[in-house]
Amino acid sequence: MPEHFVAVPHAAVLATPTFQLVDRDLADLIGHQAMGVVHGEAGLGKSFAVDAALEGLPGYAHGQVSARMRVVKLVFPHAPTTLRVAQELAAALLEIPVARSRSRFQLQEQVLDELSGRPYLLVVDEAQRLTRHAMEVLRYFYDSPATQLVLLLVGGNGCWETISREPMLASRIYRRRRFRPLPGRRVPALMRTYHPLYAEADEQLLAEVDATFAHGYWRNWAAFTATAYDLVSAVGRSTLDAELVANIYTSLGHDDPDP
Structure with missing residues (x-):
């Protein structure tokens, strides 16, 4: 592929x-x-x-x-x-x-x-x-x-x-x-099949990541997932949670205020 x-x-x-x-x-x-x-x-x-x-x-x-x-x-x-x-x-x-x-x-x-x-x-x-x-x-x-x-x-x-x-x-x-962007209602289920990191993740958390960061764009989800994978590998965890999301946003610069 x-x-x-x-x-x-x-x-x-x-x-x-x-x-x-x-x-x-x-x-x-x-x-x-x-x-x-x-x-x-x-x-x-x-x-x-x-x-x-x-x-x-x-x-x-x-x-x-x-x-x-x-x-x-x-x-x-x-x-x-x-x-x-x-x-x-x-x-x-x-x-x-x-x-x-x-x-x-x-x-x-x-x-x-x-x-x-x-x-x-x-x-x-x-x-x-x-x-x-x-x-x-x-x-x-x-x-x-x-x-x-x-x-x-x-x-x-x-x-x-x-x-x-x-x-x-x-x-x-x-x-x-x-x-077109992925419809928000389908994102949690799609992400669970996209990467093992999301298999047990909270549905609402995945929906929030899409709503605040990814917006249904594959490229955004790929950047988020690659960053998430590096972080969970470093700390020895296997499931996305709110704390990890906050750290991922920091790595991606998503938590910086607009100029």
């Missing part, structure tokens, strides 16, 4: 409904040579879910989905120019240094030639960094009748807003999966 943004010993992967649906979405996109988007605020587990779905594909360890379909995953810099998008795509697909003297249109021809020769699954993470013009370059390759391109955009805050403002792009989205 993919790695969390911090290492959390003994943590389990929780197959929430949204997490599981990403598997199905990816299979549908590949099956129909389509375009999709996975989006939501930062820290909700989008990239983790997509990486887990990718790892479940046959041949993914070798950069393939099938005997012919190749997988390429890209992260562009913030607000890349259309030339930068073409450069990054050419470098990733052709796996050769790209001459900076080449124009965007020359690079696009190279990319089109490569995409025409075999099917590709292109996953663009941090897609909220893309401007509408950058997204249009991706759509250009997707729309070409010569290519066999499956395109998945994975983005945080602002990703869907950019897509939805462009009808020519939004209308091509075959699968849209939005990640």
Whole structure:
């Protein structure tokens, strides 16, 4: 399975409904040579879910989905120019240094030639960094009748807003999966399956941690759990309690007053 943004010993992967649906979405996109988007605020587990779905594909360890379909995953810099998008795509697909003297249109021809020769699954993470013009370059390759391109955009805050403002792009989205914070009522039960530290913890205490610190965000729970694990290991305890929560907040700086 993919790695969390911090290492959390003994943590389990929780197959929430949204997490599981990403598997199905990816299979549908590949099956129909389509375009999709996975989006939501930062820290909700989008990239983790997509990486887990990718790892479940046959041949993914070798950069393939099938005997012919190749997988390429890209992260562009913030607000890349259309030339930068073409450069990054050419470098990733052709796996050769790209001459900076080449124009965007020359690079696009190279990319089109490569995409025409075999099917590709292109996953663009941090897609909220893309401007509408950058997204249009991706759509250009997707729309070409010569290519066999499956395109998945994975983005945080602002990703869907950019897509939805462009009808020519939004209308091509075959699968849209939005990640939301965990509902508070489900958090105590989920946390008990997430980590042994919470197996015997008080339900109200877990609910309070979520309400005051984690707010249903996986990244917050991962940071809290990693810190909790270090503390309980140091003091020889095995269950979360109010005293430990206070010490965890101190380690995380959560008890500092706002400036």
